[in-house]
Amino acid sequence: MSEIAKLELEGQTYEIPVIAGTENEKALDISKLRGQTGYITLDRGFKNTGSCMSAITFLDGEKGILRYRGYPIEQLAEQASFLEVTYLILYGELPTKAQLAEFEEDISQHTLVHEDMKRFFEAYPAKAHPMGILASMICSMSTFYPESQDPNRPEDAFQLTIKRLIAKLPTLAAMVYKNSVRHPFMYPKNDLGYIENFMYMTWGMPTEEFEPDPVIASALNKLLILHADHEQNCSASTVRIVGSSQANLYASISAGVSALWGPLHGGANQAVIEMLEAIREDGGDLDKWIAKAKDKNDPFRLMGFGHRVYKNFDPRATIIKKACDDVLDKLGIDDPTLDLAKKLEEVALNDPYFVERGLYPNVDFYSGIIYRAIGIPTEMFTVMFAFGRLPGWIAQWKEMLDNGDPIGRPRQVYTGENERQYVPLENR
Numbered sequence: 001m002s003e004i005a006k007l008e009l010e011g012q013t014y015e016i017p018v019i020a021g022t023e024n025e026k027a028l029d030i031s032k033l034r035g036q037t038g039y040i041t042l043d044r045g046f047k048n049t050g051s052c053m054s055a056i057t058f059l060d061g062e063k064g065i066l067r068y069r070g071y072p073i074e075q076l077a078e079q080a081s082f083l084e085v086t087y088l089i090l091y092g093e094l095p096t097k098a099q100l101a102e103f104e105e106d107i108s109q110h111t112l113v114h115e116d117m118k119r120f121f122e123a124y125p126a127k128a129h130p131m132g133i134l135a136s137m138i139c140s141m142s143t144f145y146p147e148s149q150d151p152n153r154p155e156d157a158f159q160l161t162i163k164r165l166i167a168k169l170p171t172l173a174a175m176v177y178k179n180s181v182r183h184p185f186m187y188p189k190n191d192l193g194y195i196e197n198f199m200y201m202t203w204g205m206p207t208e209e210f211e212p213d214p215v216i217a218s219a220l221n222k223l224l225i226l227h228a229d230h231e232q233n234c235s236a237s238t239v240r241i242v243g244s245s246q247a248n249l250y251a252s253i254s255a256g257v258s259a260l261w262g263p264l265h266g267g268a269n270q271a272v273i274e275m276l277e278a279i280r281e282d283g284g285d286l287d288k289w290i291a292k293a294k295d296k297n298d299p300f301r302l303m304g305f306g307h308r309v310y311k312n313f314d315p316r317a318t319i320i321k322k323a324c325d326d327v328l329d330k331l332g333i334d335d336p337t338l339d340l341a342k343k344l345e346e347v348a349l350n351d352p353y354f355v356e357r358g359l360y361p362n363v364d365f366y367s368g369i370i371y372r373a374i375g376i377p378t379e380m381f382t383v384m385f386a387f388g389r390l391p392g393w394i395a396q397w398k399e400m401l402d403n404g405d406p407i408g409r410p411r412q413v414y415t416g417e418n419e420r421q422y423v424p425l426e427n428r
Contacts, residue, residue, distance in 0.1 A: 005017075042413050050232075064314065073226065077316075083100070107166055111168065112171070130176045130379055131382050134172060139250055142248045161248075173387050199220070228392050234264075243401065268364035304365030316362075317361055320370070338372060341368075367384075
């Protein structure tokens with residue numbers, strides 16, 4: 001017999017079904033609560049509300065667990081390619097060698113973007129934020145592929161839309177970077193791997209030979225995998241709720257990019273570098289800033305330490321720390337800001353104040369260091385986050401459609417004026 005919770009309201013007892021997930025997560029199914037009782041629940045920010053049932057990602061913040069389709073993030077980041085993980089997240093199983101080869105080939109056939117899209121870049125101001133451009137470019141793709149706007153299109157057309165977006169996002173991201181530094185766009189070179197092609201389009205020049213650095217490619221591969229999905233976060237939830245109206249994939253993902261743009265979501269690694277630069281410009285006295293971080297009356301907070309979901313440690317940070325060390329060792333960079341980052345990391349890992357409070361360096365701390373080290377401008381950090389998060393967004397959108405989830409429509413508790421009568425303008 002299914003487990004039942006009981007709710008007592010105004011002398012009446014109501015039965016609330018209890019749902020258990022495969023990892024024994026428990027949920028009270030209140031889908032019929034309003035119809036039965038006239039009550040709704042109030043949960044600001046939906047912190048305790050399950051908006052869907054999902055088979056994509058399992059996250060346990062208390063134990064520091066992150067798994068895609070059941071596979072530990074540690075194994076995937078160390079052993080898999082980003083496109084292999086993309087396939088897993090989208091279709092639920094690791095691909096065979098033949099399936100992965102076919103998937104990679106399909107992606108490589110759609111890396112070009114329409115030439116007319118190049119004109120859009122000419123209209124943006126020189127200092128336009130890369131995330132604003134990326135969101136617009138992705139959304140505009142639906143106008144180049146109008147068939148994508150049909151929610152009842154055949155399955156092969158549905159899959160083509162997905163593969164087009166996976167193929168073209170690295171091209172668009174590279175174009176956004178090239179536009180920001182006013183360099184000529186580079187066309188895809190499809191004999192390169194997915195990440196190596198992005199590196200070529202980002203850092204290559206028409207008159208020069210370009211050889212992707214394998215250490216940087218490996219670090220980017222890990223970073224993208226670590227960011228590929230993260231359960232029902234702000235941007236994933238945005239993609240699902242926009243898609244629930246049967247908005248096309250491009251519009252839904254564009255909305256996710258816009259949600260990720262916020263400094264409380266995807267902008268955290270940018271905030272890390274900005275914090276380090278502020279400390280350096282202040283003279284580089286770490287002891288002063290660490291004391292400020294410990295002072296509960298001081299508004300200063302260390303960016304890139306601790307996590308609102310992971311309470312003890314971020315499993316992604318352990319993985320990316322090694323990649324960060326490898327990149328810095330390989331490039332041998334002399335950068336005062338990165339030197340400060342390494343000193344701050346050492347303090348945080350050993351100071352009892354930070355250790356006892358779980359204020360460990362998180363994935364945003366290390367990803368910010370890596371991006372700076374390899375030459376990604378600070379404002380492009382969130383674009384790289386979006387690049388990695390794309391498979392998760394698409395999978396969330398696809399799962400929402402496959403499950404037949406209804407259009408998203410939260411309720412509210414009204415706190416405005418009671419009914420009142422209109423007063424003509426001349427009497428006011």
